[in-house]
Every structure is written in structure tokens, then in C-alpha cells.
Amino acid sequence: MGQGNIVILTGAGISAESGLGTFRDEDGLWARHAIEDVATPEGFARDPGLVHAFYNARRAQAAAATPNPAHAALARLEAGYPGEVLIITQNIDDLHKRAGSRNVLHMHGTLAGALCHACDHRWTAPPEMTAEAPCPACSAAATRPDVVWFGEIPYGAEVIDAALATASTFVSIGTSGQVYPAAAYAQHCHRLGAHTVELNLEPSRGARDFNERAYGPASEVVPAWVDRLLGA
Template sequence: MKNIVVLTGAGISAESGLKTFRDSDGLWEGYNIEDVATPEAWQRNPKLVQQFYNERRKSVLEAEPNEGHTALARLQRNYNVQIITQNIDDLHERAGSKNVLHLHGIITRAQSDVDPDLTYPINGWELVTSDVCEYGKPLRPHVVWFGEAVPNMQRAVSCCARADIFAVIGTSLQVYPAAGLTQYVRTEALKYIVDVRIPYTGNIPFRKIEQPATIGVSLMIEELLAGL
């Protein structure tokens, strides 16, 4: 069974009503990134940061996986599927995907302020400032903030190097280090990119499907199953 590695970004979650990255005005749901998504912001105003991620978590729990998510889950019937996502929601898992690697963390978990490897599931949508880890230290959202290392990056590189088929869905390939994963995919691997507006992708020979994920993923799967 062939290995297919899928890199997903904000576009696929946006079709479920979620905004998972900054808008063109530099704001994320009306907040300055520097005020809510950096280690410095957490040190400066943890209450604001918790409030921001509580709001995002509530939105995630209210959202539902869309056809793009469920189509990728169905792909597991025919391929060994590894999803690498830049998104912090759990929509891939709720759609039924079994192998999901979160590059930027997942908002439905909390992590210790002193040990990022110490994580806990969050019951409901709200994390409060009095919630602490087993060391008695505050719990923060289990997300990778701007200025922090991406701990799952090496695992993602290894996955990409094993891909027989590589698909990019709902991402502009502008956010690093995730965008750099394309360089680890073997030259002979079949490559797809699915997005509403496909940016210039250099010399990489992508098969381009310029459609939203809710349409484009199914079109890609039809091609794959037809043996193209």
C-alpha cells in the first residue's frame, strides 16, 4: 500500500468556519498577534492569552469537519495516510483520520508552563489561570507560539521523505518552517496542491487543483483511484 502524506493549512479549516491564522491586516480575530501568540505575551498578560485561546477553543468545539476532512479520512481505505497539519484544531481527528501530526500543537490540550512535553486534555472549552500542572505551575494552551521552536518538525521531515504521494491542501506554502517540507519529498513522488488560489510553487511539478478543499480533495482522490 502506497504512502500518502498530506500537508494541510488554514484553508481547509476555514471552510468549517474557523480562522486559524492572521488575516491580511495582521490581526487574528481582532487581536494583534504579538499580544496573544508569543511567549512574551504570555509572560506579560496571561489572562488575555487564556481568554483569546478559550474563545478559539470554543469556536473549534462548535465547528464540524467538512467534506475536505472526511474525504481525507476515506482515503485511508486505499493508502497509508499521514496528515501533517499546521492547524491547531482537531477536525481531522473528528473526521476519522488516524495519523495526524500537529506541527503547531492542538488547542484542545494544555501544557505545563515549565515542561512542554507535559500535556493534558482540556475538559470543555475553558482553561483558567488557576489550572496548574503536576508541578503546581500554570497550564498554557498546547500551541506553538511565534518565536518558539516547532518540536514535531523532524518527525514531519521523516514522513515527507517516505511519501509516494504528497499533497498540499489549503495552504499557501508561505509559512515556514512548514513550507520547507516540500524540499524533503522525493523527486519521483507524485505531488498535488489543492487550494482556492494556488501560489507560485517554484520548480516543483505539482498537479494543481484550483478548488476549495471541500471540492478539490474529492477530485484529487478520484484521480488517484483512477490510477493517474
């Protein structure tokens, strides 16, 4: 595989070994609530207090987590690879940043952000957010987490499209391939001639779109792939 730009898509599976649950965990945070109640604009409109309580819990959980060897390997790749490495993450934790990665696009927002849905002002979220908290810019009691919910448009679409169009290698790590538009990225890059790689606990729904596959815990398969790429 020659040099060129690498685009890496990461999902919940890369953070699972840091103690952050995925949608499918039987005993995780998501299992206690219906997705439509805590991760949709309609759910927030019905019960903003419940949604804030849910994300307050997720924020505390993420703050207590630490990056695992998969996050560290991607930071090492960015530092040592001669081409550009972009991480597009569906995760709303900050583990890539804390591991040392700098070129990270959070397509679903972050737990660290707060958003006013009245005036679109953004600011750093406190550890505990409430529905009654006023916006620092317009004073409206319209504070919500700055995360992308189901039915909303992901952030950075233009940047993502440009990166996918010029990628020589596309890598999908820890994602089930069920949430669009991210689920279509591998097929898109494959059709454009990029080398496509899946690193996952098990084959995703779109496994046929990958030229190269390795399955197992992210903390094992991601460092091994980075080592091969860097010739370590």
C-alpha cells in the same frame, strides 16, 4: 501515479469552510489581535490572561465546528488507499480526527491540550483555561495552551523528516506556503523525486514546486482529487 506513501500537509484553508478562520480573514478571530500578542511566548509572558481568553474563544469555536467534505475525503483516502497516508496538520482543531482520519500529526499542537511551562506536564484542556489554574503535576500556576507559537519548535520533527524522505506523493492542502518549516516541505519532496500536489483556494507562494495543481474551495477540490486517486 503508482502506489506508495502519501504525506499530506494541511493548513487553515481546509478548515475555513467549517467556519474556522484563517490568519488573513478580515473579520476573523486573528484580526482582532496582533499575532505577537496572542501567539508568541513573549505575548503570553506579557499578558497570559489575554492569551487564554483568545484560545478559550478558539476552543469554543472549534468545538462547535463540524468536519467538511475535504476532511471526510481524506479520511476516505486513508481507509481506501493501499499505501500509508499521513496527515501533517498545521491546524490546532480536531476536525481530521472527527472526520475519521487516524494517522494525524499535529505539528502545532492542539486546542484540546494543556501544558505546564514549569514542568512540561501535559493534560486535557478544560473548555476554559486561566493563568491562575494550577498544574495537576507540580501545582505551579503555569498553565498554557499546548500549542506551538511563533518562535517555538514544531512537534514531531523527526517523524515528519522520515515521512517526507519516503513519500512518493506529497500533497499541500489549504496552506499559503508562508510559515516555515512547513513551507519548505513541497520543495524538499520535489527535489527527492516525489510527485507533488497543491490543492488550494489560490496558488501559494511555492506553487512552482508542485507537479499537479487544482484550485478552488477545499470541499470541492479535495474530494475530486481523492476520487481520481482511488478510481471512484
